Amino acid sequence: MKKEVLDQTGTALPGAERRTSNIEHRTSKHGDASAPPYDLEERLLEYSARIIRLADSQKNSRAANHVGGQLLRSGTSPLPNHGEAQAAESLNDFVHKPKICLKELRESHRWLRLIKRVPLIEKPAKVDPLIEETDQLIRIFVSSLRKVSSRQISSSRVAEEAPESDSETSMFDVQPPAGPPRKPVTYAPKKRAVSRRKSP
Numbered sequence: 001m002k003k004e005v006l007d008q009t010g011t012a013l014p015g016a017e018r019r020t021s022n023i024e025h026r027t028s029k030h031g032d033a034s035a036p037p038y039d040l041e042e043r044l045l046e047y048s049a050r051i052i053r054l055a056d057s058q059k060n061s062r063a064a065n066h067v068g069g070q071l072l073r074s075g076t077s078p079l080p081n082h083g084e085a086q087a088a089e090s091l092n093d094f095v096h097k098p099k100i101c102l103k104e105l106r107e108s109h110r111w112l113r114l115i116k117r118v119p120l121i122e123k124p125a126k127v128d129p130l131i132e133e134t135d136q137l138i139r140i141f142v143s144s145l146r147k148v149s150s151r152q153i154s155s156s157r158v159a160e161e162a163p164e165s166d167s168e169t170s171m172f173d174v175q176p177p178a179g180p181p182r183k184p185v186t187y188a189p190k191k192r193a194v195s196r197r198k199s200p
Contacts, residue, residue: 040140041086044079047137050130051075051108057121064120071111077104078137095148102141109134 055068055075078101085097112134114120116127 041079041082043137044082047133048076048079050133054112054115054121054127054130058115059120059122061120063118067111067115067120071108071115074104074107074111077101095145098141098145098148102138102145105134105138105141109138 051071052075055072058064058068081097081100081104085094085101088094088097109131112127112131116124116131121127
C-alpha cells in the first residue's frame with residue numbers, strides 16, 4: 001500500500017510516495033476496507049486470549065483436562081515465538097521462530113477439531129470461529145515463510161556470483177554462517193626452558 005508524501009504546507013509532492021509499515025496494513029476481513037488497521041502481534045495476542053478462554057470453558061473431565069493442557073501449550077506458543085522472531089540474532093533465527101509458530105498453529109488446529117468432534121465443551125459450534133482464525137493464521141505464516149525462503153535463495157545466488165566483499169551490507173544480504181569460522185591450527189615445537197646458573 002502506498003501513500004502520498006506531503007510537504008510542509010500539506011500539498012502532495014509529485015511522484016513522491018512512501019510505503020506503509022506492516023502495522024498499518026489493513027485486514028482483508030471479508031473485503032471490508034473500513035476494517036481497523038492491525039498488526040500480527042495484536043492478532044496473536046487476541047488468539048492466545050481466545051484459546052485460554054476456550055480451555056477454561058471445557059468440561060471437567062480427564063480427557064478435557066489433557067486436551068485443554070495441550071491446546072494451551074500450542075495455542076499460546078505463537079505469540080512469544082513471534083516476539084522472539086522480531087528480536088532474531090541471525091537470519092537462521094529469524095526463519096526458525098516463524099516455523100515454530102506455524103508448527104504450533106497446525107497442532108492447535110488439530111486439538112480444536114478434536115474438541116469439537118468429541119465434544120469437550122457444552123456448545124461445540126463455538127469452536128468454529130477459532131478453527132477459522134487458526135486456519136487464517138496458518139495461511140499467513142505459510143505465505144511469509146515462502147517469501148523469506150525465496151529471498152534466501154535469490155540472496156545466496158547473488159552471493160555466489162558476486163566477488164567477496166568485507167562490507168557490512170554484503171554480510172547481511174546472505175545467510176549468516178551456522179557458527180564462528182574455525183581458525184587454522186598451527187603446531188610449533190615447544191621451547192625448552194633454559195636454567196641459568198649464577199657463576200660463583
